[in-house]
Amino acid sequence: MQPVARIGILGTGSYLPEQEVTNEALMERVADTTPEWITGRTLIEARRFAAPDEATSDLATKAALAALSRAGIAADRIDYLIVSTSTGDSPQPPTASLVQHAIGAHRAAAFDINVVCAGFVFGLALADSLVATRPEAVVLVVAADIYSRILDFADRRTAILFGDGAGAAVVGAVPAPYGMVDVELITRGDAHELIHVKAGGSRLPASAATVADGDHFFRMNGRGVRDFVLAGVPPVLADLLKRAGVTPGDVDHFVPHQANGMMIGELVEAAGLSEARTHLVLDRYGNTGSASAAIALDAAARAGDLHDGELVLLAGFGGGMSVGAALLRWYGN
Numbered sequence: 001m002q003p004v005a006r007i008g009i010l011g012t013g014s015y016l017p018e019q020e021v022t023n024e025a026l027m028e029r030v031a032d033t034t035p036e037w038i039t040g041r042t043l044i045e046a047r048r049f050a051a052p053d054e055a056t057s058d059l060a061t062k063a064a065l066a067a068l069s070r071a072g073i074a075a076d077r078i079d080y081l082i083v084s085t086s087t088g089d090s091p092q093p094p095t096a097s098l099v100q101h102a103i104g105a106h107r108a109a110a111f112d113i114n115v116v117c118a119g120f121v122f123g124l125a126l127a128d129s130l131v132a133t134r135p136e137a138v139v140l141v142v143a144a145d146i147y148s149r150i151l152d153f154a155d156r157r158t159a160i161l162f163g164d165g166a167g168a169a170v171v172g173a174v175p176a177p178y179g180m181v182d183v184e185l186i187t188r189g190d191a192h193e194l195i196h197v198k199a200g201g202s203r204l205p206a207s208a209a210t211v212a213d214g215d216h217f218f219r220m221n222g223r224g225v226r227d228f229v230l231a232g233v234p235p236v237l238a239d240l241l242k243r244a245g246v247t248p249g250d251v252d253h254f255v256p257h258q259a260n261g262m263m264i265g266e267l268v269e270a271a272g273l274s275e276a277r278t279h280l281v282l283d284r285y286g287n288t289g290s291a292s293a294a295i296a297l298d299a300a301a302r303a304g305d306l307h308d309g310e311l312v313l314l315a316g317f318g319g320g321m322s323v324g325a326a327l328l329r330w331y332g333n
Contacts, residue, residue, distance in 0.1 A: 007124075007131045007139070008174030008331035011071025012298035014167040015062035016285060017048040021163070029153040030160060038160045043261025047163025047286030049148040055089045056166075057098040060144035063166035063294075064103050067140065070301075071170040075103045077138055078170075080130050081110040084119030084143040084290040086319070087150060088112060091200075099142060108140070116195060117257050117318025119143050119290030120167065121326050124314070125183045127171045135173050142168040145289030150197060152217035161260065162218075163286035167294025178309070178331040184240040187322045188232065194224045195319030226263055228321050234271040236323045237315060244327050248272035251327075252310035255300065257317055258282035258292035276313065277305070290318070308332030 023035035023045055039045055050059065060083055068075055083096035096110035115122045120143040127139035144166035153159045173179075199215035200206045210216055241248060254276040256264055261282055268278055279300045281292075288295055293316050300306050307330065314326045 006174060006176065006179030007128045007171045008179035009169045009328065010073065010172050011067050011069070011170045012168065012294070012301045013063045013066025013068070013070055014165065014295045014298040015059050015066065016165045016295070017050045017054060017059065019049045019051060020046050021049050022046045026160065030156050033156050033160065041262060042161060043280070043283055044161065044286045045283050048165060050146045050164040054146070056085050056087050056144045056146050057089050057095050057102065059146065059164065059166035060085070060095065060099045060142045061102040063144065063168040064099060064140055064142050067168035067170050068103070073138060073170055075105040076107055078105040078108040078140045079134070079137040080127070080139045081105055081108040082123045082126055082139065082141045083110070083112050084115065084123045084141070085112060085145055086114050086116045086289060087145045087147060105140065115290070115318065115320060115322050115324070117259065117289050117292065118316035118320070118322040118324040119318070120294045121314050121316035121324030122185060122322070124169070124171065124180070124326050125185055125324065128180045128183060131171070131173055138170065138172040140168065140170055142166065143290040143294045145291055147218060147289055150216065150218040152214055155217070157222050158218065158220050161287045163288050165285055165288035165291045165295050167291045167298050169294060169297070174331045178329050181327040181329055182240055182244045183324070183326045184236050185322070185324045186236055187320050189320065191228055191321040192319070194221045194228060194321055195219070229259070229263060229317055230266055230270055232321070233267060233315060233317055233323055236325050237271045237313065240325045240327055246311065249275050250311055251276040251313045253300065253306060253312045254278045254315070255293055255297050255312060256315045258285070258296055259287055259317070273313070279305070290316070306330045306332070
């Protein structure tokens with residue numbers, strides 16, 4: 001029987017739109033707050049907003065090309081293309097189809113997933129399963145979101161958090177002991193109302209009335225999300241590490257979804273990960289949805305912070321509510 005292949009990350013990439021929106025600049029659109037209030041509660045100092053002529057597929061394409069370049073792999077070598085987004089270009093066709101065409105990955109089966117901010121980790125888990133059954137396969141996982149298009153800037157506690165961006169990873173089989181050690185995915189559907197966009201689907205189609213009522217905007221129960229994350233994510237991480245036979249102290253790098261800097265600090269303490277290096281880019285880019293962990297991972301890789309054989313723990317959590325965690329032994333070649 002052929003041994004099951006482990007996937008490793010062969011190259012990463014990211015793209016952030018050119019327009020930087022500092023907390024000071026955001027004051028033109030968000031009332032009843034100050035730059036200091038935002039930074040003090042979130043650690044966010046700036047974010048990027050997509051240009052009017054940029055769509056999610058454009059951001060995803062640029063991140064994908066960057067990852068392919070770093071991996072040294074041609075687009076026509078990709079077998080599967082997974083795009084994680086909750087802000088696709090349109091309801092149909094899948095955003096992945098547009099990205100596939102744009103990068104020239106003509107051999108790739110391309111599809112979208114929507115697990116909101118947990119999507120990048122869920123995408124890696126899918127890639128792991130695909131390579132396990134087809135060891136020669138190469139998978140491109142892209143996560144991209146443009147939240148600036150669905151924010152209600154009158155909702156200051158939500159509007160201050162989000163920015164736009166995309167991150168990507170090329171994954172394929174790597175030699176033991178490198179690559180994916182284990183992964184854990186959960187969904188708690190009873191908490192689905194914590195994060196939602198009410199209108200625009202089959203239950204409440206978009207109309208003049210839904211637009212007038214603001215039902216097309218992104219809504220989040222911030223306090224409820226915080227409670228869910230701090231109660232629900234540490235057990236997922238603990239279960240994953242226990243199954244992998246490692247302790248929190250063995251983890252070298254923690255790359256979480258970049259939700260809120262203060263909340264991430266609490267999560268690190270609750271999960272016992274204080275000895276790991278936590279990688280944050282939210283001070284510059286804010287919460288970029290499903291792209292955030294991918295962008296943070298790419299920043300760490302490009303900075304040379306991730307070394308051969310080190311344990312990297314990725315965590316995503318978002319609407320659904322869903323949590324994804326992946327433990328990898330970094331492949332530095």
